[in-house]
Amino acid sequence: MPLTLRFLGTSASRPTVERGVSSIALVREGETLLFDCGEGTQRQMMRYGVSFSFADVFFSHFHTDHYLGIIGLLRTMALQGRTDVLRCWGPQGAVRFLRKCETLGADRLTFPLEVKELDPGDSVRRRDYAMHAVLAEHRGATALSWALVEDTRRGRFNPDRARASGIPEGPMWGLIHRGEPVVLSDGRTVRPEELVGPSRPGRRVVITGDTRPCESTRLAATNADLLVHESTFGDEESQRALETGHSTAREAAQLAHEAGARRLVLTHLSARYTRDVSELESQARSVFAPTTIARDGMEIDVPFIDAGADTQDSADANGTEHA
Ligand SMILES: [Zn+2]
Numbered sequence: 458m459p460l461t462l463r464f465l466g467t468s469a470s471r472p473t474v475e476r477g478v479s480s481i482a483l484v485r486e487g488e489t490l491l492f493d494c495g496e497g498t499q500r501q502m503m504r505y506g507v508s509f510s511f512a513d514v515f516f517s518h519f520h521t522d523h524y525l526g527i528i529g530l531l532r533t534m535a536l537q538g539r540t541d542v543l544r545c546w547g548p549q550g551a552v553r554f555l556r557k558c559e560t561l562g563a564d565r566l567t568f569p570l571e572v573k574e575l576d577p578g579d580s581v582r583r584r585d586y587a588m589h590a591v592l593a594e595h596r597g598a599t600a601l602s603w604a605l606v607e608d609t610r611r612g613r614f615n616p617d618r619a620r621a622s623g624i625p626e627g628p629m630w631g632l633i634h635r636g637e638p639v640v641l642s643d644g645r646t647v648r649p650e651e652l653v654g655p656s657r658p659g660r661r662v663v664i665t666g667d668t669r670p671c672e673s674t675r676l677a678a679t680n681a682d683l684l685v686h687e688s689t690f691g692d693e694e695s696q697r698a699l700e701t702g703h704s705t706a707r708e709a710a711q712l713a714h715e716a717g718a719r720r721l722v723l724t725h726l727s728a729r730y731t732r733d734v735s736e737l738e739s740q741a742r743s744v745f746a747p748t749t750i751a752r753d754g755m756e757i758d759v760p761f762i763d764a765g766a767d768t769q770d771s772a773d774a775n776g777t778e779h780a
């Protein structure tokens with residue numbers, strides 16, 4: 458079950474020749490989620506092969522470098538005759554900003570546009586994951602970060618042991634894998650823990666909007682498989698980061714380290730770092746080695762922590778429900 462992030466825009470405040478402004482597409486099990494939609498996002502989507510047939514945009518806040526692109530995107534979708542609902546999620550103020558974008562983008566949309574405002578602590582529940590709204594600290598702006606947290610997966614089913622125990626392949630395997638004891642024809646009871654390993658954690662991906670390093674991000678990113686954190690400035694502008702409600706590369710790395718994240722990707726770079734990111738990279742890596750500086754078009758794969766531990770995933774009972 459692949460989970461990948463495609464960075465569509467990685468520049469802070471304004472686009473540069475090399476970088477567009479904020480947007481990330483996350484693709485998980487064929488579902489695409491968009492995070493922020495800066496100016497030019499739709500063209501970046503075309504360039505990097507991100508489908509327009511997605512249903513959700515999660516906005517961090519309503520500074521122009523994070524949402525102006527939705528105007529053109531709505532217009533294109535209307536021109537294409539889209540009929541599926543588009544859901545936009547954001548902090549308080551989302552309705553006001555996005556309804557204005559709606560009237561600018563098209564005379565009449567061909568599809569329903571839903572806008573939902575969330576507060577920190579709220580979450581959007583989906584079949585096998587939840588999207589949590591996380592408090593961000595951004596110079597007084599109402600701003601959120603987002604944490605995608607997958608549900609715990611069932612333990613691995615051991616087909617060899619099942620056969621050895623004389624349990625016929627079939628519906629019983631599925632029952633046991635789902636945690637139910639079964640009674641065999643000879644009267645024996647087989648309990649799930651005999652054939653199913655411990656449940657396995659899902660993945661956790663945290664994507665900040667513009668923010669100072671803060672406790673809420675640290676909590677959300679605890680043991681995260683991937684933290685994407687803004688990193689507008691380097692060490693030499695740490696005072697400016699403080700004043701403008703942004704983070705330095707080193708501060709983001711320190712937070713990733715404290716949270717015990719497995720990997721950090723830095724984005725939202727000030728224009729002065731648009732070409733040469735070596736400074737930012739070395740400042741961050743001196744604190745947290747598994748740091749990558751994002752660039753437009755970059756794709757990041759987020760594997761399961763236990764991926765490759767064994768190959769029994771394909772042997773899930775009945776081969777039906779892959780946990
Ligand atoms: Zn910004």
Ligand SMILES: [Zn+2]
Nearest residue numbers: 518520595667
């Ligand atoms: Zn901002």
